[in-house]
Amino acid sequence: MKVPLSWLRDYVDIDLTPEQLAERLTLLGMEVQSIDRWGGDWQDVVVGELLSVSPHPRADRLSLTTVTIGDGEPLEIVCGATNIAVGQRVPVALPGAVLPGGRRIGRAEKMGVVSNGMLCSGEELRLTSDADGILILAGDAPLGRSISELYGDVVLDVDVKPNRGDALSLIGLAREVSAATGAPVRWPSIDVHEEGPEVGTLLDVEVVEKELCPRFVGRVVNGLSVGPSPDGIQMRLQAAGVRPVSNVVDASNYAMVELGKPTHTFDAAAVHDHRLIVRRARAGERLETLDHVERDLDADTLVIADPAGDLAIAGVMGGAASEVSDKTRDVIIESAIFDPVSIRRTGQRYALRSEASLRFEKGQETRLARIGADRVAALIGEWADGTIARGRVDTNPSEPEPARLPFRPARVNRLTGTDLSHEEQRSLLDRVGIATEEAVAGEMVPVALDPQAALVEPVPGEALVAILPTWRRDLAIEADIAEEVTRVRGYELVPGVTPHEEMPHFRPTPLDVRDAVRQTLSGAGFTEVVSYALVSPRHVDAFRLRNPVPSLDDEPSPGGEPITVTNPLSSQHSVLRTGLIGSLVEVVASNRRHGRDEIAVFEVGKGYAKEGDRPREWWRLGIALAGSRPASWDRPAFPFDLDDAKGVIELVARRMGLGEASYSPELDEPIFHPGRTARISAPGLLGIVGELHPALTEAWDVRAERVIVAELALRGLSAGRPAPVRSVPPPRYPAVERDLAVIVAEDRPIGDVARVLRASGGDLLRDIRLFDLYRGAPLASGEKSVAFRLAFQAEDRTFTETEIDEVVKSVADALGREVGGRLRT
Template sequence: MRVPLSWLREYVDIQLTPEQLAERLTLLGMEVKGVERWGAEWRNVVVGELLTVEPHPRADRLHLTTVSIGSGEPLQIVCGAHNIAPGQRVPVALPGAVLPGDRRIERTEKMGIASAGMLCSGDELRITSDGEGILILPADMPLGAALVDLLGDVVLDVDVKPNRGDALSMLGLAREVAAVTGAPVRWPEIDVIESGRPVGERLTVTVRDPDLCARFVGRWVSGVRIAPSPDQVQMRLLAAGMRPVSNVVDASNYVMLEMGKPIHTFDAAAIHDGRIVVRRAVAGERIETLDHVERHLADDTLLIADPRGPLAIAGIMGGAGSEIGDATTEVIVESAVFDPISIRRTGQRYALRSEASLRFEKGQELRLARIGADRTAQLVAAWAGGAVAPGRVDTNPEEPREARVAFRPSRVNRLLGTALSTAEQRDLLRLVGVATEEAVPASTTIVIAAGTRPLSVPAGTTETLLAVVPTWRRDILIEADIAEEVARVRGYELVPAMLPRTPTPAWRPDPLELRDAVRATLAGAGLTEVVTLALVSPRHGEVFGWSSADIAARGETAAEGSPITVTNPLSSEHAILRQGLVGSLADVVSANLRHGLQDMAIFEIGKGYGRSGEQAIEWWRAGLALTGAGDPAAWNRPARPVDLDDAKGLAEMLCRSLGLEPSWTALADEGVLHPGRAARLAGRDALGALCLAGRVGELHPRLLEAWELRTDRLVVAELSVAGLSGGALPGVRSTPPPRFQASERDLAIVVAREIPAAVVEAAIRSAGGELLRTVTLFDIYQGAPLSAGERSLAYRLVYSAGDRTPTEQEVEAAVAAVTASIAAVVGGRIRS
């Protein structure tokens, strides 16, 4: 809320500088977001007095004036306004002046006559909304004085929190200032002079839905003349961020800003028979609101209506039909209290949120309905003339007394970690208008929690006080609220900083342990970690969706279901939750290619999301993407383009870093990966459990094209890793290094080309015997003398034993077993 200090000062004395006040209010919980110098834009604008006003000799619509600014020769200034006369004091922008909007004033010539500056309208200075006439200043303003010194102001931008609707006003903030300084708050004198026919004979108000309208106070002002408000009122409203409209409308806005009570004014002539009905809309009803939009009303919308139909959407916006206009003479003032939830829903339904609805949503005290009505009537009569009809129409004149909230000073200390005496706590509460009573009835209960889960406990024997909460503090309901008031008035700065001395919880494994280890491994291997948006375009789902069932590592969630759709997306580009990481990584590659980068190695650890029925499912995956050079070029070496083996090597390294043995199988064509370069990886632990599962492959060339990826190849992987969702790193079980010599044998095995190397290796291992330690593929050969359908896979087999060097005979026997098995299992032969 924008708070002009000159206005605030009307209700409370302030000795502090604006900056000091801003800091004190911030420390009290009324955060000041900014301190604005209102009028700081008026450079070189001074008070002048019109000496002469003559017609311009060459232009009918212009005047030629002479103006005194106190010292020096009078200035000759050409002016186009018609409201000026000799003797008036006016704002003069001298040559070199800069007006709001960065408008620079220079010495000019208008129709052949020099003009040494400009006389300013209120609009040009942005202090009133009048752009027609020159702003006429009070006659006692000193000649030649800078306007900023006289009319300039300081405006605080105060962030009033949603629970403090009572502070959304000058008076509300004056109370907060008073809590800081101890100065008294001055309420405006509300003195309504009544005359004429009583309001009761002219106006009836029927509330059909008292659940939505707790009180309606109506007043009537007769014989008003619609005109602009006094300049000072306009200045205040503008400084506070509201546009002046007319004296009557401004009066209602002024009261809202002054005391936080939204008020609506109707042209009484538009209200049939003076009969107002507050009721819910009937299906099919329509209203044209003040913004000239025809609105179809839903049947839970609360209306102010007359017997002929809707007049206003209660608390939200008035109707065009009963708007105050230039011809209005009879004014009905509506000062009502509406149900906050209804106002909030209605505002959302029609996308209409106003300064008024904002205040209604936060709840209003019933008392203000009466006070606001009187104050508005007083100001309308003062600014627009007319007579206030005697009396009010009031649907609920009963005003509740202050609520009592019981609290234990000891509990306040226990929450705050302080040792404040009861007397100190009472003194602090008094500063925010909270009185305390010591005489506590025997049946008193302490309200620990209110709202949706209320809880009270008997006062017991602990010292208990009753806080008498002022009616405007609707936020103080429970003991903890009292504790906050005590702390905030005293200053949070005085809460002692301590370190916890309470028991420490039991040890618990860190769910980030394995995830961080995977991150460190991949970054260590040269990959850059990225973090992408989980919300993607539906195209992601269509293009990058894996069609076959996902295989998850042990303990991890499998990807399943259909995409989760956002019902109110910010844009169609971010309308679904992604199901995998590959599309997001492709986006990162694409963006960086456009930046001119060519060689990329990136990874992300993130979630996929899906829905299965009404269940939302989330799963963790590690994704990686490689493109460009696998080994970057150097001055003495050409670049080596990245290929599938790079990604496979990374995935294998990741397996081994987690103590897993990787194995590969070919992956069926799913449309996402190159059908000839797509692999499924299974990483198993020593007991054979699937602890890492995923896909590694080259992105399908069609996708490269569809996603406009300007690169030859993009190699991707998406892996499910046991523990990625929150597991610990597996421990390492070590064995001592072999102390005896190992024996090596090389075997070249000729098999049909379509037999995968992994199958041959598995056959070797299964027949290898207990001395076989490692099997390493070191060469693949095809061509003469082999037949066209054959290839030769050369393996190095290492044999060793823990307690001796294997004998020649043992090794020969083991190799013979492998040879036999190869022939039997994969139809292979040994090439000698």
């Protein structure tokens, strides 16, 4: 809410600088987001007096004027307005001035006459909304004084929280100032000069929906003349961010800013039978609202109607047909209380949120209906010279007594960590208008109310009762009083202590495995990325795996359908991803487009899907490689390939204490290169690793020849800890190594050979390592030689050659039997 300080001072004395005031309000919970200088951009606009006005010799519509600004030679200024006369004081923009909106004023020639500046309209200065004539200032405005000094103001932008609808008004903020400084609040004097006929003869109101409109106060002003408001009023509204419209509309807006009470004015001539009806709209009804949009109404919409049809959407926007215009002579003022939820829903349904509906949504104290009607009637009577009818139409004149809220000062202290006496708490509450008294026996303390009341009976003498001001609709439970006490005293005075309550039991963090993976991969030269969970439908379709990597542990499985956002910001971010591969491909693509060669990235993130109406989320590790490890000055670059990805996955598996990884060809995942893709499995690890299919590389504009991607499920990734390592002492006897070259058919996967070696090597075989792959003479075509180095190790002895020969022989037999291999000698 924009708060012009000069206007706020109508209601409370302020003896602080704007910065000090802003800080005090902020510390009370009324956060001041900015301090603006209203009129700060009129520095070279000053008060001048017209010394002469004569017609321009060559242009009918222009006048030549001479203007004095007090000292110096009078200025010759050309002017296009017709409302000027000798002796008037007017704003003069001197050459060099910059007007709101950045308009620069210089010395200019106009039809052969040099103009030394410009006379300004209210609109040009954004002081009033009058663009037709020059702004005529008060006759005693001091010559030469800058307009900014005379009419400028300091405007605070206050962020009023949703629970404090009462403070969306200058009166409400004046109360807060009063709480901070102790200065009393001054209500405006509201003098309603009732001279017209009895209002009952001019207006009849029927509320059909009493739940949705608990109170409706109507007043009538007759015989008025619609025109601009006084300049000073227009300036106030402008500074508060409200566009002046006419004296009638401005009166309504003025009261809204002042009191926080939205009201509406109808042209009485447009209301049939002087009769307003508050009811639900009927299906099929239409209404053209003030913004000239024809709207379809329905039974959830509360309207103000007359016997002939709808006039306004209650609390949200008026109708065009009953709008106050230049020709309006008589107006009906509506000052009503509406159900906040109904107003909120209506505003959302029609995408219409106004300053009025925002205030209605937060709830209003019922007495404002009366005060608002009186204030608007008084202002219209004064500014538009109307005759106010006697009395009000009021559908529910009873105004509730202040509510009682019992609370225990001791609980306030327990909640806030303070030790304030009853008296201290009472005097703090008094500063925000909350009177207190001793609780009556049997009064229960509301610890909680909706939806399940928790009422506590205090021990005698323990509780006080807060008598709540009618405008404080936000106070309902004991904790609310704790906040009032604390904020009035100052949150700054809450002491800071280190908690000394009992500690909870040990519980492992769910992040251990994820953190270990992240450390391993970043240590191996990979960069961690975090990408959007929301992706495009095309992305999800393109990168969905036919057979998703299955979940480990008790994580939900990755089946089901993708989850779609029903109100997305853009289709680019409208579906939750089902895996990480697509996101990583996009990371590769965008970095390649920046001209980057080497890309080695990983992400630990979630996939999402739904099974029926149940959402599922699971954790995965994704890895992507593209380009090459860069050359150094004496070494060539190494292009990344599948084995680099496998190597880093094996590194992760080893670091996490998982078992040996084995691979099997994956021919049937459309997003992958069918000849360069494997399923991986190891105890505690499942996944897929391979080259992205070249068709996708092209479709996603990945400017890299090869992109290697992997997606893995890891034991403990969702919530686990790496198992503690079981160590063994280093062997005391040397390992014996033996090289075996095995000749197998070309299409025989090396993984098969390795499997047979491991299975047949016996207990003493500790490790195998592929070290050579050979094709060509003297091998037959269609054959390859695969060479492994086998390491044998025993705990208790050194091997004899004979022992090893025996193992090699049984390995050779197994190779022959299971993979058709023979040893190359």
